[in-house]
Amino acid sequence: MAYETIIVEVEDHVATLKLNRPDALNALNSHLLGELSQALAEADRNDKVRCIIITGSQKAFAAGADIKEMSEKSYVDMLMSDFFGSESNAITATRKPIIAAVSGYALGGGCELAMMCDFIIAADTAKFGQPEINLGVIPGLGGTQRLTRFIGKSKAMDMVLTGRFMDAEEAERSGLVSRVVPAKSLMEEARAAADKIAEKSMISTVVAKEQVNVAYEMTLSQGLLSERRAFHALFNTEDQNEGMAAFMEKRSAQFRDR
Ligand code: HXC
Numbered sequence: 001m002a003y004e005t006i007i008v009e010v011e012d013h014v015a016t017l018k019l020n021r022p023d024a025l026n027a028l029n030s031h032l033l034g035e036l037s038q039a040l041a042e043a044d045r046n047d048k049v050r051c052i053i054i055t056g057s058q059k060a061f062a063a064g065a066d067i068k069e070m071s072e073k074s075y076v077d078m079l080m081s082d083f084f085g086s087e088s089n090a091i092t093a094t095r096k097p098i099i100a101a102v103s104g105y106a107l108g109g110g111c112e113l114a115m116m117c118d119f120i121i122a123a124d125t126a127k128f129g130q131p132e133i134n135l136g137v138i139p140g141l142g143g144t145q146r147l148t149r150f151i152g153k154s155k156a157m158d159m160v161l162t163g164r165f166m167d168a169e170e171a172e173r174s175g176l177v178s179r180v181v182p183a184k185s186l187m188e189e190a191r192a193a194a195d196k197i198a199e200k201s202m203i204s205t206v207v208a209k210e211q212v213n214v215a216y217e218m219t220l221s222q223g224l225l226s227e228r229r230a231f232h233a234l235f236n237t238e239d240q241n242e243g244m245a246a247f248m249e250k251r252s253a254q255f256r257d258r
Contacts, residue, residue, distance in 0.1 A: 001042060005032040008039050013050040013198035014191065015043040018057075025063035026056045028109045030087075037090035044094050050198035050205070052094065053190050054117055055101040056110075058183065061126070064108030067135065084109070088141050091116045095206050097197050101190035102126045103183055107165070112141035115150065118209060120176065121190050122168040123183035128176060131163035149216060150176050201239035201255035 001008075007018040017039050019026040026032075036054075043049045056062055065084070073083070091098075091113070100106075100117035107129045114120050114128070122128075130143040138144060139160060148156040151174040159166060168180045181189040197205060211227045218226065234240050238258040246253035 001038070003035040003039060005029075006035050006039055008043075010043075010046070010049060012195075013048060014053060014194040015039075015046070015049045015051075016053045016055065016187075016191075017043070018055050019062055020057075022057055024066065024068075025060035025105060026110065027063055027066040027068075028084075028113065029066035029069045030084075033084060033087035033091075037087050040091060040094045040098070044096055049096065050202060051194040052096055052098045053101050053187075053194055054098060054113070055187065055190065056103065056106075058123075058125070059104040060110070061100070061102040061104060061106040062110030062113055063105045064110050064131070065141070084141055088112075088116060095209070096202075097194075097205060097209055099190050099193055101186050102128075102177070103186050105129075108132050108139065108143070109141050112139060112143050112146070115142055115146040115176075118212075119178040120171075121186065121193065122171055122177040122180050123186040124168050124180055125183045126168040126171065126177070126180075127165040128159075128171050129163065129165035130160045131165075133161060133163045147176070150174075199255075201237070201243065201253075202257040203237050203239055204234055207234060 005019070005021050007020050009016045017036065019032065021027060021032060040052065043052050098117040100114040100120045102114050102120055103123035103125055105127050106114045108131060111128045111130055130139045130147065132139050132143070144160055147159065155174055158164065166174070166176070168177065171177045172180045207230050211230050214223050214226050239255045242255060243253045
């Protein structure tokens with residue numbers, strides 16, 4: 001399917017979704033987020049796709065929600081449209097792993113979109129921030145919630161209350177990003193990580209993603225029980241037999257998603 005605000009490329013087992021509103025530093029408007037939700041649903045349905053990468057341009061992953069689109073809205077407009085609620089639910093409902101490959105600005109909704117992905121690989125040029133306070137509002141796509149869980153209260157308060165940007169090194173140190181790589185090799189590194197994920201059994205991949213996300217929703221004892229039951233259930237798959245047999249036979253596993 002052809003989109004206007006994103007470029008979708010499926011190569012081997014990896015779908016790369018590139019945000020493409022260069023004139024607005026990939027600001028997230030309803031059109032773009034609608035297309036992104038559709039493209040993610042399509043990638044989730046496509047049996048060939050085993051991992052997804054969301055990326056932007058060198059200068060900006062995304063500089064936030066589109067301020068021009070939001071500026072004229074009233075409280076009632078925002079409430080009745082549940083502004084970006086359904087789009088963000090659609091993004092986080094994606095079952096296949098999503099890597100955010102971030103170069104340049106990831107601000108406001110851009111930082112929040114990156115945090116909706118499963119992990120973030122950052123170029124050394126990346127800058128993260130929740131500057132909504134400068135606009136007289138607050139983060140509205142998870143910036144006060146996910147960021148606090150990811151980097152802790154003190155740093156999240158600092159970011160959200162001052163609106164300051166965090167560079168890639170600080171973001172890695174704080175646990176916001178999983179790794180920092182040179183800007184010129186960002187896509188290569190993201191692709192290598194996606195290829196690694198694509199080699200695994202899709203069954204254990206989907207269950208592993210679900211269980212890590214459970215950690216954010218449940219108490220520790222509930223989460224541990226959920227994990228244990230999911231672990232037990234994987235012993236009903238051919239891929240478990242294959243993975244363990246391959247280890248013992250000193251060969252690489254040939255997973256068939258069964
Ligand atoms: C609309 C944006 C934009 C945005 C940049 N642009 N960010 N348009 N919404 N969020 C546009 C600019 O208006 C400009 O267009 C073009 O992109 C280039 O931007 P410049 O400002 O000229 O670039 P530069 O000087 O390099 O500064 C880059 C920047 C700055 C530091 C990233 O653009 C900036 O501060 N942007 C806003 C960041 C922000 O406040 N984000 C939070 C948004 S609120 P023209 O046409 O003028 O050339 C949010 C809420 C999320 O995200 C919750 C939603 C539910």
